[in-house]
Amino acid sequence: MIPPSPGAANFVRDLVRADNEQGVFGGRVQTRFPPEPNGYLHIGHAKAIHLDFGIAAEFGGICNLRFDDTNPDTEDTEYVDAIVDDLDWIGYAVDKILYASDYFEQIYEWAELLIEAGRAYVDDQDSETISLQRGGYGQPGIESPFRGRSVDENLDLFRRMRAGEFDDGARVLRAKADMQHENMQLRDPVMYRIRRGHHHRTGDSWVIYPTYDWAHGQSDAIEGVTHSLCSLEFDSHRPLYDWYLEHLPLPFEQPRQIEFARLELTHTVTSKRRLATLVADGVVDGWDDPRLPTIRALRRRGYPSAAISDFCSFIGVGKTNSRHQIELLESFVRDSLNRTALRRMAVLRPLKLVITNWPAGQVEHFSIQNNPENADDGSRDVAMSGELWIERDDFMVDAPPKYFRLTPGREVRLRGAYFVTCTDYRADADGTVVEVHCTYDPETKGGSAPDGRKVKSTMHWVSAEHSIDARVGLYERLFSAEVPGETTGDPFDDLNPRSRELLDGCKLEAALGHASPGQVVQFERLGYFAHDVREHLLFHRTVGLRDEWANIQKRS
RNA sequence: UCCGGGGUCGUUCAAUGGCAGGACAGCGGUUUUUGGUGCCGCCUAUAGAGGUUCGAAUCCUCUCCCCGGAACCA
Numbered sequence: 296m297i298p299p300s301p302g303a304a305n306f307v308r309d310l311v312r313a314d315n316e317q318g319v320f321g322g323r324v325q326t327r328f329p330p331e332p333n334g335y336l337h338i339g340h341a342k343a344i345h346l347d348f349g350i351a352a353e354f355g356g357i358c359n360l361r362f363d364d365t366n367p368d369t370e371d372t373e374y375v376d377a378i379v380d381d382l383d384w385i386g387y388a389v390d391k392i393l394y395a396s397d398y399f400e401q402i403y404e405w406a407e408l409l410i411e412a413g414r415a416y417v418d419d420q421d422s423e424t425i426s427l428q429r430g431g432y433g434q435p436g437i438e439s440p441f442r443g444r445s446v447d448e449n450l451d452l453f454r455r456m457r458a459g460e461f462d463d464g465a466r467v468l469r470a471k472a473d474m475q476h477e478n479m480q481l482r483d484p485v486m487y488r489i490r491r492g493h494h495h496r497t498g499d500s501w502v503i504y505p506t507y508d509w510a511h512g513q514s515d516a517i518e519g520v521t522h523s524l525c526s527l528e529f530d531s532h533r534p535l536y537d538w539y540l541e542h543l544p545l546p547f548e549q550p551r552q553i554e555f556a557r558l559e560l561t562h563t564v565t566s567k568r569r570l571a572t573l574v575a576d577g578v579v580d581g582w583d584d585p586r587l588p589t590i591r592a593l594r595r596r597g598y599p600s601a602a603i604s605d606f607c608s609f610i611g612v613g614k615t616n617s618r619h620q621i622e623l624l625e626s627f628v629r630d631s632l633n634r635t636a637l638r639r640m641a642v643l644r645p646l647k648l649v650i651t652n653w654p655a656g657q658v659e660h661f662s663i664q665n666n667p668e669n670a671d672d673g674s675r676d677v678a679m680s681g682e683l684w685i686e687r688d689d690f691m692v693d694a695p696p697k698y699f700r701l702t703p704g705r706e707v708r709l710r711g712a713y714f715v716t717c718t719d720y721r722a723d724a725d726g727t728v729v730e731v732h733c734t735y736d737p738e739t740k741g742g743s744a745p746d747g748r749k750v751k752s753t754m755h756w757v758s759a760e761h762s763i764d765a766r767v768g769l770y771e772r773l774f775s776a777e778v779p780g781e782t783t784g785d786p787f788d789d790l791n792p793r794s795r796e797l798l799d800g801c802k803l804e805a806a807l808g809h810a811s812p813g814q815v816v817q818f819e820r821l822g823y824f825a826h827d828v829r830e831h832l833l834f835h836r837t838v839g840l841r842d843e844w845a846n847i848q849k850r851s
Numbered sequence: 852u853c854c855g856g857g858g859u860c861g862u863u864c865a866a867u868g869g870c871a872g873g874a875c876a877g878c879g880g881u882u883u884u885u886g887g888u889g890c891c892g893c894c895u896a897u898a899g900a901g902g903u904u905c906g907a908a909u910c911c912u913c914u915c916c917c918c919g920g921a922a923c924c925a
Contacts, residue, residue, distance in 0.1 A: 306866060325882070331925055366924065422923050433853030436921090467923055470896050477854045479921040488923035507925050531855060531920045554856085556918095561862085568924090609874075611864055613857095616918050620862055623875045635889060640885095668888070708884060741885050753884050817887080 303611030307553055307785040311350055311522055320521040320548050324356030327393075327520050328382075329363045329511070329757070332374035335582040336381040336590045338603070338624070339565035341619065342558040345607040347524055350388045359518060361393040365510045367492035375495070377582070381590040386600055395505075395514045396496045402513050403457065405543050406486060407466060410449045414542055415486060416442055417452040418469045425467070428474075429482045436474035436482045456489055459502045463489050465775070470509070472538060477752060480535040484508055509739050512536040512550065519547040526557040527614065558610070559618040565590045599635075602627040636817040637665045640710065640755040641803040645684040649757070650715060652734045653681030657762070663711035675806045678761040679712050684802040689754050690731050692720065699751035714739040762802040 315322055328347040330340065339720070351358035356404065360382060364370050375392075382389060409415040418425065418441045430436035444452075453468055468487035476482055486509035491502050505513075515523045523536075533552045540549045559565055565588060573579050573587070583591035606627045610619060659679045668674040685701070694702035701707050706716040719732040738745055742753070 329925095333925085363925065369924080424919070425923080431852080431921055432923085453917080464923065479854085482921075485923050490923080504923090505921070511925085527856070528919055529925090533855095556857090578911065613864080615857060615863095617863065619864095623863070626875060629887090638885075638887095664884090667883090667885085697886095710884060750884090750888075755885070817885085 299791070300502075303609055305346075305612045306614065307346060307522075307524060307555055307612050308350060308353065310553060311354060312553070314522070315354055323352060323519075323521055325521045326351045326356065326358045326364065327360060327361045327515065327518065329395075329514075329525075330368060330378055331363045331366070332371060332378060333366075334374060334567040334571045335377050336385075337565055337567065337570060338588045338590070338593065339539060339558040341385055341590065341603050342607050342610070342612075343524070343526075344385055344387060345383065345604060346555065346612055349608075350504060350522065350524070355617070356521070358387075359391065359393050359520075360387075360389045361395060361514060361518070363507070363511065363514075364394055364396045364494070364496065365505050367490060367494035367504060370495050372495050377591070381594075384594060384600055385590065386604060390488070393514075393518065394496060395510050396494065396519045397502060398510075398514050398517050399497060399505070399762050401517060402510055406505075406509070407450065407453065407515060408544075409539075409542060410453060410468075411446055411541060413446060414471050414709050415468055416444050416449050416471055417456070417466050418442075418483075421464065422467075425469075425485070429479060430474075432479075436475045436476075438485065439469070442471065442474075442483070453487075456487065456503050456782050457501075461489055463491050465489060465501075468503075470535075472535075478531055478534055480508070481538065481644045488718060494618060498696045508532055508535050509539065512540050512552070513543070515547045515550040516540060516543070516547060520550045521548065523552045525552060525554055527554045527616070530554040531601065550683055554614070555612045556614055556616055559616075560588065560621050560624065561618055562621045572797075582733035585644045588593060597632070597636075598628050599631045602631040605631075632817065634668050636664075638663075639806060641755055641801060642684045642686050642755070642757055642762075643801050644687040645802045646687040646690055646728065648683045648685045648690075648715075648756070649729045649730060649732050649734050650683070651718065651732050655681070657681065658758075659712075661711045664696070677804055677806070678758050679709075679756075680758045680760045682759040683709070683756045684759055684762060685731070685754060685756050687728075690717070690720070692722075692728065700754060701733075701752075706736075706750055708739075708742050708750045710753050711742055712740075712756070713737070713742070714744060714750060748800055757802045757804045759802075761805050763805060764800075788805070809817040 311324060314320060315324060326347045328344055330336065335679055336344075348358045350356075359381070362370075362375060362378075375377050379389065379392065406415060416439075418439050420439060420441070427438070428437040428439060452466065456466055456468070466489065467485045468486055469483045472481045472483055474482050485506050487503045487505055489497075489502055490504050494501065494504075495698075511524070529552070533554070536552045537549070557565070564570060570582075570587060570589065574582055574584075582589050583595050583597050585592050594600075597724070602624075606624050609627070610623070657680070661677050661679060662674045663677050664672075664674045667718060690698075690701045691698055692703065694700075694705075699707075701715075701717050703717050703720065706714050710713055713735040715733040715735045717731060717733050720728050721730040721732070736744070
């Protein structure tokens with residue numbers, strides 16, 4: 296078991312504690328988790344969620360789920376529902392859902408306030424011109440010719456923007472900040488744009504929408520947020536966040552924005568936009584495709600929620616850009632699953648093994664433990680006959696020194712069954728081994744020899760007669776909520792090509808045919824990547840997901 | 852080019868003026884009816900150069916490198 300990490304950095308906690316002890320915010324702590332409902336949550340969000348909710352809980356404060364829904368073009372209630380559901384699974388059930396769109400009226404009124412104070416103006420130029428005038432790094436900005444409009448004219452124009460008198464993109468409301476500021480965010484940022492998209496909650500009642508910068512801090516302030524935690528790329532927005540708030544009559548103390556490094560992992564992508572592209576382009580089957588690092592996909596693959604929490608608290612929170620190795624996450628998953636996963640046998644690349652001294656037609660049944668880590672998990676019945684499937688990699692004609700598995704003349708154990716000794720093998724014209732011949736020792740029933748002799752290797756196997764073929768749709772049986780009965784047509788229709796390829800021809804022990812949904816199993820010593828033990832440890836990894844993740848990363 | 856944020860074992864996170872430590876990865880051993888698990892051991896780091904100090908990863912100066920920032924995205 297991986298020990299807890301009391302030393303894990305969390306500078307956010309330190310800052311909040313300092314504020315709290317000094318009585319800033321009157322000892323109050325309030326945070327928020329503010330996703331835009333334009334995609335599904337992924338492992339990177341889990342880090343933010345544990346931070347946001349964790350800090351609030353630690354200091355006796357509250358953390359709200361607030362949807363940052365200020366862009367009607369990309370958002371949908373489908374995402375709202377999925378995010379709430381995932382959040383619940385992660386361990387933070389919310390009873391109250393907040394939306395930035397609920398504050399549109401208040402935010403609008405504050406915009407008028409800024410106009411009246413001479414701190415905002417309507418600009419008639421298009422976005423290209425505005426962008427050009429903003430200048431560049433180390434380059435001066437140019438003030439808009441509309442910057443000097445009177446308060447009355449601005450107010451009139453802004454109200455007509457809201458009333459829908461102008462076309463999309465015809466005018467914007469801009470903050471009158473500082474066109475020479477070294478920070479581009481302060482060079483008169485856009486506060487409102489005209490957009491006639493249908494909003495998932497406010498429908499068509501608004502044609503102007505606040506931008507992120509002119510909505511986020513305002514929403515925080517309305518809710519009474521004390522510490523607004525966001526990722527590093529917003530650090531240059533903080534002066535703007537503060538600038539807006541300083542000019543507004545706030546109902547609470549002015550919130551404080553704190554930036555932290557987002558989670559990145561090797562072999563995969565933690566960017567909602569890139570994931571959305573993969574889903575939209577059909578590169579993957581959907582947001583819950585097991586190749587994705589979305590919460591949905593992780594869930595479907597059997598990742599325990601606790602393993603994700605443990606991982607998140609272990610890695611801590613800092614400002615260093617870093618990319619954690621996927622192995623670290625997996626170590627938490629294994630740590631958890633090793634104690635709970637039922638062991639099963641399956642053969643991914645079958646090779647026929649014939650027991651030449653097996654009584655013709657005889658079938659024997661063995662009771663094999665479900666989990667050596669936990670006797671309470673009981674045992675299951677496994678049938679054996681004289682013809683078995685073993686892993687192709689478990690037999691070698693010319694075995695190298697450190698190879699302990701089957702080779703001519705060697706005795707090994709078939710897990711839970713008998714000792715067998717290889718006597719012979721058959722190869723085809725190309726030299727490919729097509730059949731291995733063995734004799735078994737009836738005295739070793741159950742897998743131990745009365746004379747105490749040892750074998751170097753224990754191999755997994757399935758009875759040819761009793762095994763089931765992965766073609767009956769194992770993948771779906773284990774990963775989907777439904778357990779289909781008879782499969783008709785091509786059972787691989789709903790699988791991605793890579794999974795098809797990996798599962799084609801696999802032979803499974805009968806007990807896998809009725810695995811209960813959501814039950815994670817661990818294969819006994821086998822895998823697609825026979826040269827690398829790690830790769831085939833747990834079932835959900837045997838389909839080569841790490842490689843899939845890497846492929847996904849390349850294609851996004 | 853300007854502004855901001857960063858730089859400690861292979862990776863990641865500690866150590867905040869006092870013996871550079873953990874985890875993951877790797878390597879070796881051991882246990883084992885999974886080449887899994889468990890257990891034991893080993894390996895490797897303060898970006899560079901100066902300075903302050905009895906003492907520097909930590910404080911100061913300069914240099915180098917990485918990331919972010921000029922959407923009517925968030």
